[in-house]
Amino acid sequence: xxxxxxxxxxxxxxxxxxxxxxxxxxxxxxxxxxxxxxxxxxxxxxxxxxxxxxxxxxxxxxxxxxxxxxxxxxxxxxxxxxxxxxxxxxxxxxxxxxxxxxxxxxxxxxxxxxxxxxxxxxxxxxxxxxxxxxxxxxxxxxxxxxxxxxxxxxxxxxxxxxxxxxxxxxxxxxxxxxxxxxxxxxxxxxxxxxxxxxxxxxxxxxxxxxxxxxxxxxxxxxxxxxxxxxxxxxxxxxxxxxxxxxxxxxxxxxxxxxxxxxxxxxxxxxxxxxxxxxxxxxxxxxxxxxxxxxxxxxxxxxxxxxxxxxxxxxxxxxxxxxxxxxxxxxxxxxxxxxxxxxxxxxxxxxxxxxxxxxxxxxxxxxxxxxxxxxxxxxxxxxxxxxxxxxxxxxxxxxxxxxxxxxxxxxxxxxxxxxxxxxxxxxxxxxxxxxxxxxxxxxxxxxxxxxxxxxxxxxxxxxxxxxxxxxxxxxxxxxxxxxxxxxxxxxxxxxxxxxxxxxx
Numbered sequence: 001x002x003x004x005x006x007x008x009x010x011x012x013x014x015x016x017x018x019x020x021x022x023x024x025x026x027x028x029x030x031x032x033x034x035x036x037x038x039x040x041x042x043x044x045x046x047x048x049x050x051x052x053x054x055x056x057x058x059x060x061x062x063x064x065x066x067x068x069x070x071x072x073x074x075x076x077x078x079x080x081x082x083x084x085x086x087x088x089x090x091x092x093x094x095x096x097x098x099x100x101x102x103x104x105x106x107x108x109x110x111x112x113x114x115x116x117x118x119x120x121x122x123x124x125x126x127x128x129x130x131x132x133x134x135x136x137x138x139x140x141x142x143x144x145x146x147x148x149x150x151x152x153x154x155x156x157x158x159x160x161x162x163x164x165x166x167x168x169x170x171x172x173x174x175x176x177x178x179x180x181x182x183x184x185x186x187x188x189x190x191x192x193x194x195x196x197x198x199x200x201x202x203x204x205x206x207x208x209x210x211x212x213x214x215x216x217x218x219x220x221x222x223x224x225x226x227x228x229x230x231x232x233x234x235x236x237x238x239x240x241x242x243x244x245x246x247x248x249x250x251x252x253x254x255x256x257x258x259x260x261x262x263x264x265x266x267x268x269x270x271x272x273x274x275x276x277x278x279x280x281x282x283x284x285x286x287x288x289x290x291x292x293x294x295x296x297x298x299x300x301x302x303x304x305x306x307x308x309x310x311x312x313x314x315x316x317x318x319x320x321x322x323x324x325x326x327x328x329x330x331x332x333x334x335x336x337x338x339x340x341x342x343x344x345x346x347x348x349x350x351x352x353x354x355x356x357x358x359x360x361x362x363x364x365x366x367x368x369x370x371x372x373x374x375x376x377x378x379x380x381x382x383x384x385x386x387x388x389x390x391x392x393x394x395x396x397x398x399x400x401x402x403x404x405x406x407x408x409x410x411x412x413x414x415x416x417x418x419x420x421x422x423x424x425x426x427x428x429x430x431x432x433x434x435x436x437x438x439x440x441x442x443x444x445x446x447x448x449x450x451x452x453x454x455x456x457x458x459x460x461x462x463x464x465x466x467x468x469x470x471x472x473x474x475x476x477x478x479x480x481x482x483x484x485x486x487x488x489x490x491x492x493x494x495x496x497x498x499x500x501x502x503x
Contacts, residue, residue, distance in 0.1 A: 063128025137173025261324030322352025428468025432480025
């Protein structure tokens with residue numbers, strides 16, 4: 001699913017109106033019907049009244065149409081119209097006349113000098129003041145109103161975008177704080193930015209049948225990964241395939257006190273389908289690995305407690321390095337030697353990233369198409385502090401292109417940023433995965449896919465999706481609060497099953 005900017009969204013609407021063809025007022029009705037269908041399946045008419053606060057643009061026109069359609073479904077509805085402009089849009093005016101014809105829906109006006117609307121506490125508040133076409137920060141009178149409405153103790157819902165939120169750039173000024181945002185056709189880039197979650201709440205996408213040809217042809221670097229596309233990435237297994245067919249991974253991970261990272265990554269690597277896994281670890285890890293994980297082979301470093309040398313690399317189809325590694329100077333030297341010697345796909349995580357951040361000269365030795373898997377703090381250590389989520393995302397795209405690497409920027413919507421500048425936001429995962437060891441599991445999964453012959457892009461996108469889905473399946477059984485990284489490993493098989501069953 002593509003993610004478009006504001007200008008492209010406007011062009012998409014116009015193209016649909018011209019080429020379907022459909023009148024703009026009828027397209028607005030279609031959007032209102034999509035909103036009302038979602039709303040009616042989630043909220044009971046008996047739970048309290050609905051108050052819809054509308055601006056005088058097309059977002060407000062959506063709100064007026066929604067008010068009329070909810071009233072037809074026996075919801076108690078009241079409307080507040082904000083006198084933002086003396087020249088409302090024609091579609092707003094048409095829907096206002098349609099709503100007035102209903103007669104039994106009270107319509108209030110709010111303008112300069114009026115007291116804030118008094119919305120009853122049990123009411124569900126729907127925000128339709130400003131839409132995605134907003135081009136300047138909300139300040140003054142309307143900022144005060146938005147801040148007042150955001151204090152409403154009941155459920156708060158925004159139509160398309162929360163009022164005041166810029167869809168494709170950082171927001172300043174007042175922004176409505178919604179519990180839910182029902183958006184149309186495609187997600188907005190702002191929905192994937194961490195600091196905007198306090199405004200969007202849970203966001204939902206509903207199609208209003210905008211032109212598919214336009215969406216297919218319009219260029220955008222941003223994608224939201226859906227299961228049907230992930231399904232198409234999974235390689236088929238054949239009757240005479242064997243462990244050699246599915247690759248041999250080398251995991252250089254673990255140090256004294258952090259052997260668990262290597263165990264988690266290795267288990268995830270095998271559970272994701274790799275034929276053979278070898279863990280290279282210091283001597284202290286040898287008995288632990290042999291007892292805890294008999295399916296893996298162990299390559300022993302010459303050092304008792306840390307990684308220092310990689311050994312023979314000719315056996316392996318992919319290498320993952322960094323989890324629980326430490327940042328000792330001997331380790332850093334061994335890390336640089338690996339960068340220079342690696343001739344197969346490479347993934348770097350955790351302390352591997354920290355070593356790289358502390359020693360910028362090592363970038364010159366980094367093989368093209370390496371996968372880096374930083375969380376936001378690791379990313380900032382690598383590439384410099386970022387002002388906000390938009391800044392971090394743009395910097396990730398710039399650095400991926402400049403250095404010709406894949407950056408897996410971990411978060412609620414983990415972004416796989418590719419050397420061509422494209423960015424794939426992930427759809428799976430939950431807050432219960434914010435616990436120690438989940439990153440080690442992800443590293444093992446992606447390394448496994450690399451060893452099986454997946455391209456770096458497909459390995460990263462598929463690995464991230466399966467990782468999040470396994471976490472979702474585990475949380476459904478264990479609850480988010482009780483989730484452990486090892487639980488994710490146990491559900492990788494079910495995640496594969498879910499993806500492969502998608503038609």
